[in-house]
Amino acid sequence: MTAVTIQCCPPLIRGPLSEQDAVDLAALLKAVADPVRLRLLSMIGSHEGGEACVCDLTDAFDLTAPTISHHLKVLRTAGLIDGERRGTWVYYRVIPETVARLSAIFTPMADSVRQA
Amino acid sequence: MTAVTIQCCPPLIRGPLSEQDAVDLAALLKAVADPVRLRLLSMIGSHEGGEACVCDLTDAFDLTAPTISHHLKVLRTAGLIDGERRGTWVYYRVIPETVARLSAIFTPMADSVRQA
DNA sequence: GTATTACTTAGACAGTCTTCTAACCAAGGT
DNA sequence: ACCTTGGTTAGAAGACTGTCTAAGTAATAC
Numbered sequence: 496m497t498a499v500t501i502q503c504c505p506p507l508i509r510g511p512l513s514e515q516d517a518v519d520l521a522a523l524l525k526a527v528a529d530p531v532r533l534r535l536l537s538m539i540g541s542h543e544g545g546e547a548c549v550c551d552l553t554d555a556f557d558l559t560a561p562t563i564s565h566h567l568k569v570l571r572t573a574g575l576i577d578g579e580r581r582g583t584w585v586y587y588r589v590i591p592e593t594v595a596r597l598s599a600i601f602t603p604m605a606d607s608v609r610q611a
Numbered sequence: 612m613t614a615v616t617i618q619c620c621p622p623l624i625r626g627p628l629s630e631q632d633a634v635d636l637a638a639l640l641k642a643v644a645d646p647v648r649l650r651l652l653s654m655i656g657s658h659e660g661g662e663a664c665v666c667d668l669t670d671a672f673d674l675t676a677p678t679i680s681h682h683l684k685v686l687r688t689a690g691l692i693d694g695e696r697r698g699t700w701v702y703y704r705v706i707p708e709t710v711a712r713l714s715a716i717f718t719p720m721a722d723s724v725r726q727a
Numbered sequence: 728g729t730a731t732t733a734c735t736t737a738g739a740c741a742g743t744c745t746t747c748t749a750a751c752c753a754a755g756g757t
Numbered sequence: 758a759c760c761t762t763g764g765t766t767a768g769a770a771g772a773c774t775g776t777c778t779a780a781g782t783a784a785t786a787c
């Protein structure tokens with residue numbers, strides 16, 4: 496009755512997500528479920544040297560500095576980026592491990608939905 | 612100056628996300644950035660036959676039927692699932708193409724952050 | 728020290744989201 | 758025809774979010 500796909504380890508398909516896992520993953524997803532934060536993450540990750548100064552980030556948006564700071568804090572709290580002050584400026588970089596968690600949620604699911 | 616990774620096509624790393632892309636992806640992410648909707652998607656996707664009846668889904672939560680219906684609508688509007696009535700019951704199934712879009716956002720990023 | 732620039736924190740306000748109850752449509756069984 | 762079960766729609770209440778202004782801290786320049 497229950498046919499199983501050969502492909503390995505689909506997180507969402509393998510079995511119903513536990514309530515706790517769902518809460519954890521949803522919190523992580525919520526951190527990136529915003530256009531500004533997505534672009535911030537993208538700008539930091541794609542910046543040369545793997546890090547970007549807050550001053551560069553702020554200039555790229557039609558938003559005030561406190562708003563950008565708020566979004567950076569959300570990303571930081573979620574463990575997606577880490578910031579460090581060096582002299583006058585604060586530099587942020589992506590934490591790949593956390594992005595990997597995001598990446599792992601859906602990746603195997605796309606083409607391995609169970610068949611009857 | 613700008614070292615580039617050999618790995619192909621990292622969506623968020625390749626270059627800064629356009630404003631429009633960010634808005635689109637954020638809308639998709641927002642649809643799954645909720646514990647209940649994540650579990651719903653997981654339950655539908657992992658259910659035998661690749662589809663699940665709303666009645667099964669509703670019973671699995673301590674939430675009222677209208678609330679589940681609302682969450683299903685959000686997933687449906689985002690293009691992540693599709694529903695069909697067959698006789699008495701309504702069955703939902705995952706739309707793999709849309710899940711693939713989600714999967715494509717972060718997958719290559721995890722271990723390909725630019726180096727200096 | 729004072730001023731200036733870079734960034735964060737605190738508080739307020741408008742908009743959005745999650746949930747509920749109540750009411751409605753759809754299909755089947757008597 | 759009626760009732761029951763399954764599911765959606767409509768509207769409302771409370772919590773949460775994104776944005777701002779105002780005020781605070783940190784580091785450099787004079």
